[in-house]
Amino acid sequence: GAVVSQHPSWVICKSGTSVKIECRSLDFQATTMFWYRQFPKQSLMLMATSNEGSKATYEQGVEKDKFLINHASLTLSTLTVTSAHPEDSSFYICSAHHGQGADTQYFGPGTRLTVL
């Protein structure tokens, strides 16, 4: 099956710093990638939809200037959490879909962000 990787798998940073998370589709080209956030023992909440070469579409309540998303190629999307604060601590998960009638979204393994 298709593989989606994320890097880093976990990161600890100080409040006020920025953190970049990468999401890569390893064996297919992803026309669309999604970013989700998951708090402990809760469901996945969509943050934004990212299409290659265009601006991301953010869900209501998600600050686009705080969570910068770049989908520069068909295999890479990045999420940058700017000026991170402790309330941004969460599990961030991406998924990728390669369109063309494909039937499945593939999820990455997630990135655990802890902001001190």
Add this chain to the structure above:
Amino acid sequence: QQQVKQSPQSLIVQKGGISIINCAYENTAFDYFPWYQQFPGKGPALLIAIRPDVSEKKEGRFTISFNKSAKQFSLHIMDSQPGDSATYFCAASKNSGYALNFGKGTSLLVTP
């Protein structure tokens, strides 16, 4: 607003038993209904998915039953094993290429 409602929140089943998780949705535009399994600290993994043109789909021990008129779908895990202990999420979207609307999840524990 939760577009997909999932129950139960938690479930305990004995080894060899059947685990049943139910989901309901309101948006009739949804036409793709996957189930995901998630272990702690890991990303969700697709188990099985169904579209509304069929009422049931089976893959190994996992079966989705779909009731379009009732706008409900369920996951049945036959011969449940301790290794099945995980959190299960149902989801729905307009198409597999659209963002998924997840249920709140069901924590399944299969006891030996």
